[in-house]
Amino acid sequence: MSINYDERIPNNVDLSSDRRLKRALEKWLPRYQSWWNDVGPQVFSTNEIYLRTAISTEAGGWANFDHVRMPEYRWGIFLNAPEKDRVIPGGDDAGKPVWQTVPGEHRNSLKRLIVTQADTEPASVEQQRWLASTAPSLYDARNLFQVNVEEGRHLWAMVYLLQAYFGRDGRDEADELLERRSGDVDKPRILDAFNQPCTDWLTFHCFTCFTDRDGKFQLGALAESAFDPMARTCKFMLTEEAHHLFVGESGMERIIRRGAQLAKLDPNGDARNQGGIDLQTIQKYINFWFSYSIDLFGSEISSNAADFFASGLKGRWRESKDYTEHSALNQTRAVTQVQNGQLIDTHVPLRNAMNEELRESYAKDCARVVRRWNKALQSEGVDFRVTLPSTRFFRRQGIYTDFHFNREGQLIDEATWEANKDSWLPTESDRAYVQSLMKPVHEPGKIANWIAKPRRGIHGNDFDFEYVRTDS
Ligand code: BYC
Numbered sequence: 363m364s365i366n367y368d369e370r371i372p373n374n375v376d377l378s379s380d381r382r383l384k385r386a387l388e389k390w391l392p393r394y395q396s397w398w399n400d401v402g403p404q405v406f407s408t409n410e411i412y413l414r415t416a417i418s419t420e421a422g423g424w425a426n427f428d429h430v431r432m433p434e435y436r437w438g439i440f441l442n443a444p445e446k447d448r449v450i451p452g453g454d455d456a457g458k459p460v461w462q463t464v465p466g467e468h469r470n471s472l473k474r475l476i477v478t479q480a481d482t483e484p485a486s487v488e489q490q491r492w493l494a495s496t497a498p499s500l501y502d503a504r505n506l507f508q509v510n511v512e513e514g515r516h517l518w519a520m521v522y523l524l525q526a527y528f529g530r531d532g533r534d535e536a537d538e539l540l541e542r543r544s545g546d547v548d549k550p551r552i553l554d555a556f557n558q559p560c561t562d563w564l565t566f567h568c569f570t571c572f573t574d575r576d577g578k579f580q581l582g583a584l585a586e587s588a589f590d591p592m593a594r595t596c597k598f599m600l601t602e603e604a605h606h607l608f609v610g611e612s613g614m615e616r617i618i619r620r621g622a623q624l625a626k627l628d629p630n631g632d633a634r635n636q637g638g639i640d641l642q643t644i645q646k647y648i649n650f651w652f653s654y655s656i657d658l659f660g661s662e663i664s665s666n667a668a669d670f671f672a673s674g675l676k677g678r679w680r681e682s683k684d685y686t687e688h689s690a691l692n693q694t695r696a697v698t699q700v701q702n703g704q705l706i707d708t709h710v711p712l713r714n715a716m717n718e719e720l721r722e723s724y725a726k727d728c729a730r731v732v733r734r735w736n737k738a739l740q741s742e743g744v745d746f747r748v749t750l751p752s753t754r755f756f757r758r759q760g761i762y763t764d765f766h767f768n769r770e771g772q773l774i775d776e777a778t779w780e781a782n783k784d785s786w787l788p789t790e791s792d793r794a795y796v797q798s799l800m801k802p803v804h805e806p807g808k809i810a811n812w813i814a815k816p817r818r819g820i821h822g823n824d825f826d827f828e829y830v831r832t833d834s
């Protein structure tokens with residue numbers, strides 16, 4: 363499906379044939395633009411950046427790169443082509459035709475899911491708005507901006523659903539999405555991880571690696587929805603998400619590799635003495651962001667999750683491809699719970715454990731990434747290995763919230779937690795140290811000392827290509 367760029371809002375949904383919707387979206391457009399100018403990228407905000415723009419939703423539709431000023435980026439509405447005779451992948455109505463409109467009985471739940479998904483997109487742009495002022499290279503600044511403009515487009519993807527299918531309520535929600543602010547005490551973003559500060563590049567790469575990866579799995583679950591327009595929107599968003607995950611995974615690998623190299627250079631094996639980030643500190647940031655991202659899957663035992671699955675609003679990861687049994691009835695899932703001060707293996711009806719199912723798919727994907735980082739450490743010849751903490755460690759959502767666990771997931775008392783938490787999570791002084799390294803390197807071909815150069819540039823260009831035209 364090719365995309366029509368002749369219209370004010372580029373789209374492949376034949377927007378010009380729906381005057382009401384077109385008018386509503388065109389009314390929202392200037393609000394979006396002023397939100398972008400107020401709390402979007404604050405550095406190089408009007409410079410020419412080497413960005414990709416989708417020209418079609420087919421494979422290869424992404425191969426369109428050019429220098430663009432971000433406020434002139436063409437945000438639009440792009441859905442994957444409809445799948446012929448698509449049926450509901452999972453739940454009570456599995457196998458029946460998918461919905462092209464919203465059934466009244468599911469309206470509120472669906473709206474809540476869409477608003478929650480939508481809210482994360484502008485939140486991440488707000489969190490990252492000052493980062494370019496300390497970019498370790500123009501290559502990295504460009505990647506940050508690519509992620510930012512696409513998160514902006516993800517907001518468009520969700521606002522399209524709200525305005526096209528939820529009438530006046532949907533328009534109100536679309537406005538409120540531009541009013542909440544990441545980290546604001548009075549009107550914060552909905553989910554915890556999106557209210558955390560992101561003021562350094564180790565955090566940015568942890569965030570794109572672990573938190574954007576929640577996006578991959580949640581969008582994957584919504585791509586298995588009975589509500590076909592949402593499934594098609596999410597499928598296209600997933601192709602954008604792959605680049606965000608590349609930025610996070612490869613960015614972390616470059617920081618880890620450089621940390622190992624600088625430790626080897628130092629007589630005392632201390633990367634900090636050489637102006638780098640030591641592997642122990644990197645491990646603490648991983649502990650923090652993995653745990654915050656794990657929280658985004660909601661509670662291990664959740665009647666919301668059971669309802670979403672039963673009604674077909676969400677599926678499991680690759681529900682239609684990897685499962686043959688789609689009701690998830692008369693099955694249980696083992697969930698470890700705390701009872702009388704001990705960890706006990708219990709069995710929970712599978713539908714109620716759907717958040718846990720998705721979390722497990724996510725955690726496996728994270729483990730695969732960590733194995734790749736450890737290969738890099740091995741090739742640098744150092745013994746240190748990065749690990750993921752237990753999914754019980756440092757939780758603020760779900761059944762483990764009220765207890766303390768060590769990194770291995772064993773129940774510990776408060777005194778043990780207090781005695782160890784500074785060796786598990788970034789301390790104020792770790793954060794201050796990492797922040798002290800954040801000095802801009804805004805010259806083509808140059809890179810900060812604490813991160814390795816990428817193996818290759820973007821779209822066949824060299825590392826020293828002018829990814830950001832600093833004088834434009
Ligand atoms: N923080 O039954 P529960 C992305 C709330 S990331 C704060 O445990 P449920 C991106 C929950 O809302 C993908 N609150 O969970 C990444 C509920 O509140 P209400 C985002 C939380 O409902 C990087 C209550 O606790 N997409 O795209 O089964 C950059 C009990 O709920 C949290 C989605 O999330 C939390 N971490 O599932 C840019 C998909 N966790 O309703 C973008 C849509 C739970 O009682 N959302 N709560 O007031 C969903 O599917 C579900 O809402 C959740 C929660 C999975 C988030």
Ligand code: FE
Nearest residue numbers: 483513516577
């Ligand atoms: Fe996104």
Ligand code: FE
Nearest residue numbers: 574577603606
């Ligand atoms: Fe993303």
